[in-house]
Structures are given as C-alpha cells and as structure tokens.
Amino acid sequence: MENVISQIERAKPFFEAVSRNKYLRAIKDGFVAAMPVILFSSLFMLVAYVPNIFNFYWSETVEGLLTKPYDYTMGLLGLLVSATTAKALTGSFNRELNENTQINETSTMMASIIGFLLLSADSIEGGISSGYLGTTGLISAFISAFIVVNIYSLFIKNQVTIKMPKEVPPNIATAFEDVIPFSVAVLLIFIFETIIRNIFGTNFAQMIIEIFQPLFSITDGYLGLSIVAGAISMFWFVGIHGPSIVNPAIEAIRYSNLDNNLQLFQAGEHANNILTPTTSFFVITMGGTGATLVLPYMFMILSKSKKNKAIGKASFIPTTFGVNEPILFAGPIVLNPIYFVPFVLAPIANIWIFKLFVDVLGMTSTVYFLPWTTPAPIGIILGTGLDPLSIVLAILLIVVDVFIYYPFFRVHDNEQYELELSEQEDGSIDEKTDDKSVEEIMASQNNIEETKVLVLCAGGGTSRQLANSLSRGAEEYNANLHSAGETYGAHYDIMKNYDLVILAPQVASNYEDVKKDTDRLGIKLVKTAGQEYIGLVQDPEGALKFVFDLLDKKTE
Numbered sequence: 001m002e003n004v005i006s007q008i009e010r011a012k013p014f015f016e017a018v019s020r021n022k023y024l025r026a027i028k029d030g031f032v033a034a035m036p037v038i039l040f041s042s043l044f045m046l047v048a049y050v051p052n053i054f055n056f057y058w059s060e061t062v063e064g065l066l067t068k069p070y071d072y073t074m075g076l077l078g079l080l081v082s083a084t085t086a087k088a089l090t091g092s093f094n095r096e097l098n099e100n101t102q103i104n105e106t107s108t109m110m111a112s113i114i115g116f117l118l119l120s121a122d123s124i125e126g127g128i129s130s131g132y133l134g135t136t137g138l139i140s141a142f143i144s145a146f147i148v149v150n151i152y153s154l155f156i157k158n159q160v161t162i163k164m165p166k167e168v169p170p171n172i173a174t175a176f177e178d179v180i181p182f183s184v185a186v187l188l189i190f191i192f193e194t195i196i197r198n199i200f201g202t203n204f205a206q207m208i209i210e211i212f213q214p215l216f217s218i219t220d221g222y223l224g225l226s227i228v229a230g231a232i233s234m235f236w237f238v239g240i241h242g243p244s245i246v247n248p249a250i251e252a253i254r255y256s257n258l259d260n261n262l263q264l265f266q267a268g269e270h271a272n273n274i275l276t277p278t279t280s281f282f283v284i285t286m287g288g289t290g291a292t293l294v295l296p297y298m299f300m301i302l303s304k305s306k307k308n309k310a311i312g313k314a315s316f317i318p319t320t321f322g323v324n325e326p327i328l329f330a331g332p333i334v335l336n337p338i339y340f341v342p343f344v345l346a347p348i349a350n351i352w353i354f355k356l357f358v359d360v361l362g363m364t365s366t367v368y369f370l371p372w373t374t375p376a377p378i379g380i381i382l383g384t385g386l387d388p389l390s391i392v393l394a395i396l397l398i399v400v401d402v403f404i405y406y407p408f409f410r411v412h413d414n415e416q417y418e419l420e421l422s423e424q425e426d427g428s429i430d431e432k433t434d435d436k437s438v439e440e441i442m443a444s445q446n447n448i449e450e451t452k453v454l455v456l457c458a459g460g461g462t463s464r465q466l467a468n469s470l471s472r473g474a475e476e477y478n479a480n481l482h483s484a485g486e487t488y489g490a491h492y493d494i495m496k497n498y499d500l501v502i503l504a505p506q507v508a509s510n511y512e513d514v515k516k517d518t519d520r521l522g523i524k525l526v527k528t529a530g531q532e533y534i535g536l537v538q539d540p541e542g543a544l545k546f547v548f549d550l551l552d553k554k555t556e
Contacts, residue, residue, distance in 0.1 A: 019244045020513055022092040027142055027248040029489030030085030037080060041073035042369040045262065046382070049367075053386045074259065075130060078137030078205075079116055086112035086145035091492050093153045095516045101159070103152045107178040108145075111152075115144035115189040120205035132205035135259040138252040139212070140205040147192075148185040155181035209256075216253055220274045222352060228275065229284045229347040236289040237334055237343055239530070241458050241506040243289070247280070254280065258369060265367040265385060274355050278366035281322065282379035283354045284347045286397060288324025290339075291346035293376050294401045295319070296327050298409050305416035314538060321373045323461035326537065329505065329530030331412075338412045342405045349404060350397050363389040373461060452497060453483040453547055456514075457504035460487040465537045466502065473544030481547070496521050500551060503527040526550055 018024065048058065048066035058066065090105040097103070120137040121128040132140070155161060161177040193204050200207045218224045228246060235242030247254075257273035264271040287293025296319045299312025308331075315326035333339045357363040366383040374382070377394035384390040453470060457463035463485030470483035486494070488507045495501060501518055503511060508527040518525040528536070536543040 019240060020510055022089060023142075023146060024245070024248040025489070026085050026089035026092060026145065027251060028244060029088035030081050030141075030145070031251060032487055032489045033084035033088070034077065034080050037073045037077065038369055039371060041070045044069045046368055049266065050382075050386060075134045077134050077255070078120060078141045079113060079133050081138060082112045082116035082141035082144050083109040085142055086148055088489065088492075089145055089149045090152070093149060095513070097153075097157065099520070101156060103149070103156050104174055104178050107182055108149050108152050111148045111182050111185045112141075112145045114186050115148055116141050118186070118189050118193045119144055120203060122203055132203065132209075135252075135255040136209055137205045138255060139208045142252070143204075144189060147189055151185040151188065152178075152181040155184065212253075216257070216273075219250060219253055220257070220355075222355065225274060225351045225355065226348045229351050230344050232284065233290050233344045233347050236328075236506075237340060239334055239505065240509065243280075243285075244458060244506075250275065258366065261365050261367045265364060270362065271365045271367050272358055273365055274351070274358060276366045277369055278379065278383040279351065279354060281370070281372040282366075282374070282376040282383060283350045283397070285322070286347075286350055286376040286401065287319050288322055288328070289347075290324070290328070290333065290343040291350050291397075291401050292319060292324045292327055292333065292343075294398060295324075295331070295333070295405060295409070298402065298405065299327070299331070299413075302409070303413050303417075305413050305420055307420065308413055308416055318461070318465065320375050321461070322376070323373070323459075323465065325457075325462045325505065325530070326465075326534055330534045332530065334530060336412070338408050338415075339405075342408050346401050346404045349400055353397060353400065354393065357389055357393050361389055363387050363393065372459060451479075451481045451499050451547070451551065453481065453500045453502065454491065454495060454498040455483065455485045455502045455504065456488045456491055456507055457485070458488055458506045460485060460490075462504045462506065462533075463487070466504070466533065466543060469537050469540045469543045470547060473540035476540060477544060479544060479548075481544070492517070495523065498523060500524045500526070500547060502547075505530045505533050524550060 044066050048063055048070075051058070057063075086108045087105050090103050090108045094102050094105075116137065117128065117133075119140040120132040121130070123129075156177075160180060162179055164173040164176050196204045196207060202210075219228065228250065232242035232246050235245055254275055254277050258276040258278065261271035261273050261276065285291065287295075296312045296316035299308045300316055301312070303309045303312060311327065311330045315324070315330065318324070318326055328334045331339070333343060358365045364384045364387040366380075367385050368383050370379050370383055377398070380394045380397075381387075381390045453467070455463040455466045455470075465485070467483040467485035470481060473479070474481040474483070484498075488503075488510065491501075495517060501514065501523055503514065503526070505528055508529070511525070511527045515525055517523075536546055
C-alpha cells in the first residue's frame with residue numbers, strides 16, 4: 001500500500017500541472033461562473049415536478065410557466081458557458097502577456113457566442129433552432145471558446161491589428177483593434193462548421209454527440225464509474241484537488257446526462273443515466289471526497305482517543321454539508337496510509353450500489369441539480385425526485401461506508417490512543433510559544449484603513465470557514481479587518497479589492513499562477529498546508545495573528 005502511495009506521490013508534479021492546465025481551468029471556471037443560472041433553473045423544476053410524486057399535477061398553463069425559466073436558463077447553458085469559458089481562458093492568456101498588450105475579454109466572449117451558434121444552431125423559419133444550445137452543446141461551447149481565444153492571442157501578441165491614431169479615444173481604438181481577430185476567429189469557425197456539415201450532413205454539435213455517445217455509455221458502466229470515482233479520491237489522497245482534474249474532462253457528459261434524465265422523467269420513462277453532477281456530489285463524494293460523511297461521527301462517537309473525539313466534534317457539521325477538509329487534514333486522512341483503501345473504495349462502492357438500485361430495482365436516477373452543500377442523504381432523496389427507494393439507498397450507503405471505514409478507523413484510533421497513554425506516562429506537555437501577542441502585531445501594523453483578506457478554495461465552503469474565523473477574531477480584538485471566502489476561479493474580478501489572498505490547501509498548487517496577478521496588483525499572497533489551515537480555522541486569535549504577521553513582513 002505504501003508503495004502505491006509513493007508511486008502516486010512521485011507523479012504529483014505532473015498531476016498538479018494538469019490541474020493548472022489553462023484549458024481545464026477555463027472549463028471549470030466557466031461552470032463556476034454559470035452556477036447561479038444552474039441553481040436558479042433547478043428550483044423551478046423542483047416546484048414543477050416534485051409534486052407529481054404525491055399525485056398532484058399542475059395545469060398545463062402553470063407547468064408551462066414553471067418550465068419557461070428552465071428553458072431560458074439551462075436550455076441556453078451551452079451558449080452561456082461558451083462566453084464564461086472564453087472569459088476565463090482570456091484571463092489566463094492575459095496573465096502571460098504584457099500589461100500593455102491585453103486581449104479584450106468582452107470581445108472574445110462575443111466572438112465565442114457567435115462561434116458557438118455557428119457550431120450548434122440550425123436555421124429554421126423565423127429564427128434558429130435551440131436543440132443544441134443547452135447541455136448537449138457544451139462540447140461545442142468549449143471548442144468555440146478555445147478557438148476564439150487562441151486566434152485573439154495570436155493576433156494581439158503579434159500586433160496584427162488595426163492601429164488607430166493616438167488622438168482616437170481608447171474605447172474606439174480597442175474596438176478597431178479587435179476587428180481582425182474577431183473576423184478571423186468567426187470566419188474560421190464558420191468554414192470549419194461548413195466542412196463538417198457537408199461531410200456529415202448535420203451540425204457540429206450533433207456530430208460530436210453522436211461520436212461521443214460510446215464514451216457516455218462507458219462512463220456510465222461499472223468500470224468507467226470506478227475510474228471516475230477512484231481517480232478523484234486518489235488525487236485528493238496525495239493532496240491534489242481531484243475534482244479539478246477529473247470533472248472538467250466529464251462536465252459535458254455529467255450535465256448532458258442530467259438533462260436527459262429530466263426529459264425521461266418528464267415523459268414518464270425511466271431516468272437511468274448514472275453519472276451526473278448530483279450523483280457526484282451526493283453519492284461518489286458523499287460528505288466530501290472519499291465519501292467521508294460517516295467519519296466525523298465515528299471519530300466523535302466511537303473513538304477512545306481524546307484527540308480523535310475532539311476532531312470529530314469539530315468536523316461533523318462542516319462534513320455534513322460537504323466540507324470535509326477539517327477531517328481530511330486534522331485526522332489526518334490525506335496521506336495517511338491507513339485510510340488509503342477505504343478512501344478510494346467507499347466512493348466506488350457507493351456509485352456501484354447506486355447503479356444497482358437504478359438498473360436492477362428501477363429507482364429513478366438523479367433528475368435535479370442541487371447545491372453541493374446540501375447534506376448528502378437529503379441530496380440523494382431530492383435529486384431522485386423523492387423516489388421511495390432513494391430513502392433506502394441513503395441509509396444503505398451510510399451503513400456500507402461505516403463498514404468500509406470501521407476496521408481502518410479502529411487501527412488509527414488504537415494507535416492514537418496508545419500514543420496519548422504513552423505521553424501521559426512521560427508527562428510530556430505540548431506547549432505553544434507566542435513571540436508576539438495579537439495586540440502587539442496589530443500595533444506594529446499601525447493600520448488606519450481597513451485590512452481586507454480574501455480566502456480561496458475549490459468550492460467556496462472551506463474558504464468561508466477561515467473567513468469566518470478571521471471575522472470572529474476581528475470582532476474579539478476590535479480589529480479593522482474584513483475577510484471573505486470565495487471559489488477559486490471567481491476571484492479574478494474582485495482580487496484587486498484585497499490586501500492579502502490566502503490559498504486553502506486544495507488550491508495551493510495554483511500559487512504560481514495566482515502570484516502573477518497578486519504581484520501585478522501589489523497584493524500579498526500566501527498558501528497554506530492542511531494541518532496549518534485547520535488550526536487557523538479552529539483558532540480565531542491565531543488566524544488574526546497569522547494575517548497581521550504576514551502583512552507586517554515585506555512582500556516577497
């Protein structure tokens with residue numbers, strides 16, 4: 001087992017580089033930007049169709065009103081993501097360009113939308129078809145964004161633009177600079193789509209769906225689901241944020257499956273696609289990566305070790321809502337050989353059992369999108385449209401995960417308990433030494449204006465924990481400090497408003513990428529390790545001292 005972990009750790013630099021790949025990052029950030037749209041649309045579908053479970057049906061008029069917002073949001077998801085992905089990718093390219101030679105992100109967004117429409121829409125009488133403007137057009141959205149931004153980068157970097165006299169206002173001059181790359185990008189996509197249509201007799205989006213259909217089937221099979229679930233856990237186990245690597249590669253499949261499930265459900269047919277965002281949130285990563293929902297409760301209830309009991313009490317609430325970093329790093333679970341097998345096995349077992357319920361027992365697969373912070377058992381039940389079997393499934397998954405984790409938990413707890421007994425016999429005491437008090441550090445800052453701190457993590461949950469800890473510390477010591485937690489990828493436009501950016505452990509590998517922006521803006525940047533981060537979350541005074549001590553030092 002240790003040899004397996006060692007091999008994975010050796011490959012860590014490669015996988016970290018993959019997670020920082022600008023194209024994968026653009027896909028992830030594009031979806032992050034579109035998340036309010038996805039959540040908004042799902043609320044209407046829940047209201048429209050969950051009552052059907054109780055034999056209550058809205059009239060056709062009311063149903064039409066409730067589904068209209070969905071059609072104009074999720075029904076246009078591909079179009080929206082083509083723009084947000086282009087914006088995110090433009091930001092990545094701009095960080096590599098001179099400040100005086102920047103790509104206009106508004107222009108790339110518009111060009112990407114037009115390119116997407118060329119690839120995904122068909123002309124019909126009175127307008128264009130909308131069949132591939134939603135989740136089925138996501139691959140086209142990514143391709144359009146990638147082509148557009150690369151064309152812009154090529155032309156802007158080499159200054160192949162229309163240059164206006166200095167007397168022309170900057171906004172007008174910028175518009176003329178974009179004419180050539182905009183035209184070339186759109187014309188290139190138009191030519192590409194025309195060739196595809198003449199060869200295959202259909203638009204690019206439909207062709208891609210047909211080509212990738214076997215891949216959709218493979219990912220919904222037991223082997224494909226095992227690879228997806230196992231890869232996410234293995235990456236996280238060695239400290240690499242697994243979803244950042246795996247999810248961008250399967251986003252189009254996940255969202256297309258969810259949309260297809262909903263259509264089947266509405267038609268009264270069996271929704272049987274397994275891999276969706278909802279199953280990822282609440283089955284594969286039940287309680288967070290590694291399916292760790294049960295672990296904090298086991299620590300809290302079954303531990304003989306005082307330390308493990310304390311960790312369980314501190315981490316059971318955030319883990320219930322899908323934020324499992326407290327148990328991952330404080331346990332520790334990550335990089336702890338004892339937990340490698342259950343950490344990888346539990347997610348695979350969960351998704352296999354889910355598939356058995358759908359394929360064999362006829363349970364409805366997930367048809368609704370819910371926020372990832374929804375407690376997993378509730379997410380499973382609501383996500384399947386309140387299918388009665390989902391209640392049985394949720395209970396069964398908890399029981400199975402307890403059985404998978406228990407032997408390994410017991411070994412770990414016995415080790416920790418024996419260590420505590422030996423420490424008591426030795427009379428050793430773990431003392432902390434403080435060089436400076438919080439008040440002294442704050443006084444040395446001599447701050448007059450408010451200090452602003454931005455904490456970043458992969459999903460926004462972990463970062464808000466530290467932001468809240470800082471807020472409590474600021475309130476206790478009357479410090480003029482404002483802190484906020486945000487999702488990595490949603491920080492580009494707001495980062496300039498802060499004095500310090502803190503990277504949570506799961507996005508620490510992005511340090512060099514973020515540093516390009518913070519150096520340009522004159523902002524202090526720091527990355528944190530797992531145990532260190534959890535300590536700051538649990539210690540508001542220590543978190544406050546950490547921040548002011550950093551700001552007291554010179555920028556690197």
